[in-house]
Amino acid sequence: MNGPAVETHELVREFKGGVRAVDGVSLVVDSGGIFGFLGPNGAGKSTMVRMLTTLLRPTSGTARVAGYDVAGDPNAVRRRIGVALQDAAIDPYMTGRELLRLQGVLHGLTRAGCRARADDLLGRVGLEDAADRRVGTYSGGMRRRLDLALSLVHEPVVLFLDEPTTGLDPTSRVTLWEEVRRLNDEHGTTIFLTTQYLEEADQLADRVAIIDDGRIVADGSPAALKADIGEPLLTVTAGEGSTPDDIAGVLSRFGAIVPGSVDGGAGVRLPGGSSAMADAVRALDDAGVRFQAIDLAEPSLDDVFLKCTGRHLEGAETAPA
Amino acid sequence: MTTASPAVRQTAALAWRSIVTTVRLPQAWFPALFFPLVLMAIFTASFGGAPGVVPGFPPVRGFLDFAVCGAIVQGVLIAGTSAGAAFATDIEGGFFDRLVASPTSRVAILTGRLGASMALGLFQAVLFIAIAWICGARVQGGVTGIIVVVVIAVLFAAAVGGLGVFLALRTGSGEAVQGMFPLFFALLFFSSAFFPIETMTGWYAAVARANPISYLVEAMRLEIIGGATIWTTLAGIGIALGLGVITIGASALALRRRLREAA
Numbered sequence: 001m002n003g004p005a006v007e008t009h010e011l012v013r014e015f016k017g018g019v020r021a022v023d024g025v026s027l028v029v030d031s032g033g034i035f036g037f038l039g040p041n042g043a044g045k046s047t048m049v050r051m052l053t054t055l056l057r058p059t060s061g062t063a064r065v066a067g068y069d070v071a072g073d074p075n076a077v078r079r080r081i082g083v084a085l086q087d088a089a090i091d092p093y094m095t096g097r098e099l100l101r102l103q104g105v106l107h108g109l110t111r112a113g114c115r116a117r118a119d120d121l122l123g124r125v126g127l128e129d130a131a132d133r134r135v136g137t138y139s140g141g142m143r144r145r146l147d148l149a150l151s152l153v154h155e156p157v158v159l160f161l162d163e164p165t166t167g168l169d170p171t172s173r174v175t176l177w178e179e180v181r182r183l184n185d186e187h188g189t190t191i192f193l194t195t196q197y198l199e200e201a202d203q204l205a206d207r208v209a210i211i212d213d214g215r216i217v218a219d220g221s222p223a224a225l226k227a228d229i230g231e232p233l234l235t236v237t238a239g240e241g242s243t244p245d246d247i248a249g250v251l252s253r254f255g256a257i258v259p260g261s262v263d264g265g266a267g268v269r270l271p272g273g274s275s276a277m278a279d280a281v282r283a284l285d286d287a288g289v290r291f292q293a294i295d296l297a298e299p300s301l302d303d304v305f306l307k308c309t310g311r312h313l314e315g316a317e318t319a320p321a
Numbered sequence: 322m323t324t325a326s327p328a329v330r331q332t333a334a335l336a337w338r339s340i341v342t343t344v345r346l347p348q349a350w351f352p353a354l355f356f357p358l359v360l361m362a363i364f365t366a367s368f369g370g371a372p373g374v375v376p377g378f379p380p381v382r383g384f385l386d387f388a389v390c391g392a393i394v395q396g397v398l399i400a401g402t403s404a405g406a407a408f409a410t411d412i413e414g415g416f417f418d419r420l421v422a423s424p425t426s427r428v429a430i431l432t433g434r435l436g437a438s439m440a441l442g443l444f445q446a447v448l449f450i451a452i453a454w455i456c457g458a459r460v461q462g463g464v465t466g467i468i469v470v471v472v473i474a475v476l477f478a479a480a481v482g483g484l485g486v487f488l489a490l491r492t493g494s495g496e497a498v499q500g501m502f503p504l505f506f507a508l509l510f511f512s513s514a515f516f517p518i519e520t521m522t523g524w525y526a527a528v529a530r531a532n533p534i535s536y537l538v539e540a541m542r543l544e545i546i547g548g549a550t551i552w553t554t555l556a557g558i559g560i561a562l563g564l565g566v567i568t569i570g571a572s573a574l575a576l577r578r579r580l581r582e583a584a
Contacts, residue, residue: 053422055583074583075424083422085415093345094338105334106425108327134345150419 003067005031005158005190006052011061013047021047023214024061029192029207031157034184036205036222037194038301040313044214045194046086049162052192053083066158079107082156082189084147086163092136096127096146099135100153107154121149125179141172148179152189159183161193165200177204198301198313210305217308222301229299229307230269233258234277237265239290246289254280262295270296328426335425335433339407340440349407353400353445357392358452364388364515377519381546382459389453390470390541391514394534396445397478398509402502404438405485409495421583431576435482435569442478446471461547469554470541476561477537481505483568490575514538533560 006029013022022044029035039045050056052065054074063070066080091099097118104114122131125145130138135146144164151159161180165173181204183189195201201208202222210218210225218225234254236247248257248266254276261267270276277296284291305313325333343349365385372381381387411417420430450460450467460466488498509515511525512534518526529535540557543549 055418055422057582078422078424081422083419085418085422091338091342091416093342098338098341102334102338103423105330106420106423108330108424 003031004028004064006035006063006065006192008052008063009061011048011051011063012059013044013051013056014059020214022051025211025214025216026061027209027216027219029190031190032184032188033206034180034191034193034204036201036208037192037211038196038198038201038208038305038313039194039211040196043211045196045211046162047214048211049085049160049192049194053081053085053160054078079154080157082151082154082159084144084151084159084161084164086166090135090143090147090150093134095132095134096122096138096149097131099146100149103150103153109153117153121152125149139172140168141175144168144172144176145179148176148183152183155187156189158190158192161191163194163196165195165197173200180204196313198305202301208301210301210308212305212309218304225301225304226299229303231255231271232269232274232299233261233267233297234270234280235262235265235267235293235295235297236280236284237262237292239292242289242291246287247284247291250284250287250289251280253283265291265293327424328429328432331426331429332432332436335429336436336440339404339434339437342407343403343437343441349403350400350441353396353403353441354448356399357396357449360395360515361385361388361392361449361453368516371520375520377517379517379519379546379548383457385453385456386458386546387517387542388515389449389458389545390538391509393446393449393470393474393541394477394514394538395509396449397442397474398481398505399502400441400445401438401478401481401485402499402505403485404434404441404482405487405489405498405501406495408434408486409489409493409498412489412493413495421580427576427580431486431569431572434486435479438478438482438485439475442475443471445478446474458545460545462544462549466544466549469544469549469557473537473541473557473561476558476565480561480565480568483565483570483572487568487572487575490572490579508532508534512538533564536560537564 006027008025008027011022011025012020014020025048037045037048047056051058052063052070054070054077057071065077068076070077100118100121101114104117109117122128125148127142127146127149130142135143138146164180165176168176180191184191193204206221208220208222208225209216234251236251238244238247244264244266251257251266251268255268255270258267258269270280274296281294302313365388369384372378372384372387450470462469485498488501492498511528512532513529514534518529518535521529536556537560540549540553543553
């Protein structure tokens, strides 16, 4: 596909009572990548996805998905997108295979096409063995994988995943991440993913936009966003016979000392990252300053969020590993 | 099959899904079969001596012959309520969103659900007539009579399904749709579905006489007990069709209204 996968201009969605869930979002998502849309609950992520997937009409502004206007030619958009919304709508009394075939018919596949596609997708998401069991017996992770398969029946060029791993245990989460990554690698499907987990955006996305209160507050690659926050922080605690001041004396050669960054030691903002850390450790050795613990803390997306909004991202502390 | 238009195939696939999910969920089909049959059995046991004794009771071989069409209509009404509740659950659960975000024909969203209601109505009518026949009832109208009964039942099933879908689209809540059920039930009791108008008195008889359901049941019943004319049959079919036009039209408007939110 040529051109951006998603392109919005001053997109607004106002609900009754004048609440602006999405408040002037302009965004360009290039084809072929994984885009992470990060924000706390109620920030406007789902409203944004509902507009981009033609489920909700924008109040104002424009949005083009896969090259088509969501309001002007919604059916052209619908033929090109895959959608896995939060709280997967899956009939517990039907089997995975039945649901995939039904989805195939809804997308206009032939009977033989539906059958072949269902088999192919069941294999891809590792549900062959459970294919003929009712979905009611599936685990949470299996349901999400089936939901992912359902959204891929018609080989969409853009896939929307709304909080795909919310409520999953860490193992299932990692499995799903791998699936999403593979889909992007092998099939070139552009993925538009919303999440409230920093770790997820960090792990999967090559580009992240942070939304808060209906507005984009930061936008860029995770690395660039974190770089904006500042350099990694190197902290060293003093060992036997040395003092925090000794440590600070050596470290100050490498960057700006951050006062109070660690008890019984000193911390420094290290422009060179991990390679500079080796130099710093060598310098401490050469100077005969003994030390105990060394830690290099990369800035996190939570630091980005904190800087942009003045608040921590909800659940940042409990973000999955 | 592959040459059928997408909307037709989508209707068939969605109807199939509605039927499968109904059949696999006993609480979805059990009430629609059990309660009408139990009521039919109780009434037959209680009023078995009424025909020929109670003044005003139409000439009939036995009470069961008289009761079977009321049971069919009641069963269709219960099934229609369940269908409406299931549709509302689709809205609540997100299946509806999945349909709207896909190129599925908007018409198929309705016709799929209504097609399932009609298929289940057909099944109920045939089953109830078969059970009544096994228990000794006979159809005076013969094969034609059975066809008329089944056709009216199927049309009425579409009408009731339309009402269920309308309520689902307007409320978006399965519980709300299920909550309407006593109202439908009252509508049935204030008609000649279970007893002849001739044995009713006062305002109750007047209400039953004004209730279109009375004529719908009557049209079916006369095919069983004898005495049907082209006019009673046309009245029954006309009422079923008329109700269908109203409820399905209303549900189409409600769907349109709900989709206006979408692109």
